[in-house]
Amino acid sequence: MTTADPTALPAAPSALTERPARTLSGRLGVGSIVFMVIAAAAPLTVVGGGFPVGALLGDGIGAPTMFLIGGVILLFFAVGLSTMSNYVPRPGAFFTYVGYGLGRPLGLAAAWLAILTYTTVQIAVYGYVGAVISGFVGSLGGPTLPWWLYSLAVVAIVGFLGYRHIELSGKVLGVFLVCEIGVVLVLAGAVVATGGAEGLSAAPFLPSNVLSGAPALALMFALAGFIGFESTAIYRDEAKDPQKTIPRATYVALIVIAVFYTFASWALVMGIGPSHLMGELAKDPSAFIGTVTTQYLGAAGGWIVNILMITSMFACVLSFHNVITRYQHSMSNAAVLPGALGKVHATHRSPHTSSMVQTVTAAVLTVAFALFQLDPVLQVFTWFSGISTFAIVVLMGLTCLAVISYFAVKKIRAGVWKTWIAPVIGFLGLAAVAVIIAQNFPLLIGDADAKGNPVFGTLTIAFLAVMAAFPVFGVVQALVMRAKRPGAYENVIDTISTIEE
Template structure:
């Protein structure tokens, strides 16, 4: 779970983007505050996963907690959100590789060339059913964590101006200012992936315990890594300088700081892991989205053509090709428009996606309450009502803050149409999902009855 979310690329790309776009210094505190909210969500989510085993997507949870129309609506929002995350990383990868290779080899290649190339590579691997197994991801994760820990220790040990590390980034006044909602949007985006444990519930010895433990450990590990890394980055650059440095250098900020303290060789190795981290995340998200298309096509929620698989490999070929096509189109549009791959493609789609994820998490929390009210169980009230209710309230507050500060997220003027277009895409997806569910209920009742069905 943690390896697929790419902690090194989340820190070098996501945390840096948070500083650069929001202009807020209190980024480390956002992780401290967000982790308990996600842990509250995990309490109810893990409890429900004991009864809905093997469900890789969120919509079966909502179907069994709030009903099929709501479940279809959430499935469409989740599909848009996870496609947004996937496609946003194409922009980051293209930026990262071009900025690394151009000076190294004396080339002058545009970011979009590498973004389109990696999209084709990922799409091909998806059709061929190539995936990274847990051992490969585990090795990459250990290397990433080692680099992060060494870098954090070096940065915290030599802050800008000398002396002791500054705690200014952890002060409430550094976070709760204009743009706080934008900070939470980015922070949710880098946490995305922690919720994947339930996908493995059929493959573990004791899903009633393992799913919950894995989810809590994922939240705890990433929260610690992100908090310390964001603090270390701010202290090494200087709390007063970190925003400007992030805006000027982008993801290169982290590697420039560790090169100053640990040498160019360590920095180069870190950058290679930064690229492999993005690759692992791209492939993991691509395969998950392709299977999401496949599942919705198989159930008749989306066109049945999406349920087609590769005859030789069994991979969800139609879903893989559709996801690749979407990525190529979006990258091409941003390239033709001359938009920035980091502050616009990566940041815009990433924040739109995280907005959708917050909405979906809130819906799942409410679904947990509805699910347990409709069936007999032996779960304590903390798991089936109290924790999910607290999580839903907290997530809805965060959602309101995100929407309130959406212009900050985009780095545009408050009257920019994008301020409404991007959240509007999520709302449109939900409305289309509700309509689709209603149409299936009236015209294809047998298909409707099978939506989100749990054996």
């Protein structure tokens, strides 16, 4: 374990110590943090929702390998992230590290891009969970209500939990996470014990299958399943021993997610049989895991999986709600967002005002999608999960560059592997993925020619323009601050990371 360089950070402004009402605290251990970030990744949602779509649109039976490839790329990224967390011992993750390594303008660009990332992935899942609940209630003979009513109900419950202390959310997420991982492991065990539909094989890992179809789309959906693991640094000030807890939680979360996704998706392919996979997915990808579960665990198993799919998505939006509110809270304390968002509840010690704002934001967006009559899965979920994946890959790439730059400029010797080799490999991998996503982004929103090739039409250009607007706004905001409020500008990154939870 490396030790922090006392000369690496500027002293925090003394005024910050005089504002205890804006400071958050806690005693989260590795387990609690891992629970929250893995819950944000929503394992059952990825295995039961993201994987079927990725396989259908991507490389079919080769899709499980994409989780391994994604995990390896992100492991190189995690090396630099964990090293940086010890030499820049402040929470804040992307914007803090990018700010220290690449300068304040890019730091604020990263902050705004992070807001876009977590907001879009959250609203994507709100759409999906509303559709799933609506269909499930209908299948039980309940009233047929529009998806957005259920989505708004979930928004309200998440808002209530987000308003209270973070440890309550951690307990709720832990229970849901154990249940959803448990049922998938039971299903996978049943498949392995019975030998699957066509026998157990390594077909999903053969190069001919991995490279078939559209592997780029499969990789994109696979990486979407990892969103959230990097948020371990957000909880630094609430960790029992940040120097040890944060790096350990980062590695544990990433490895557990990658192994679980790969094994579970492989088991599903074996369960239905490689030769029958695409035909079954073409019927209804959202019902795929239910079909396999019913086949191996009976009707009761299928019913349990449907229930846990809902709780998995609920855990996902709750986790991202907590992350977003903390980004807003910290940006407020740096005078980047309105000051009210930086308040901390006297009893719950939560950024309650920021939580309420995020709840209202999610509700307004849900109502807007309903008014525009967007399909909650094929449009809301697909479009906005695509945006969040693209944005998170760009953020991770910037973070790799920030790690390289920071240690080179500061001349800190923390090991060539940690500060140069791993971050460079991570950056190259992420850059390649970003290019792949950009080239295939039109396919997510249906912009394609008669042959199915991506076309950069009006809708695609509009989405990409909105994505670009967020980091551009961050750069402009930083430059305006430098010109009009030089004192605030000099302290902006340090202030964000010092006061944040």
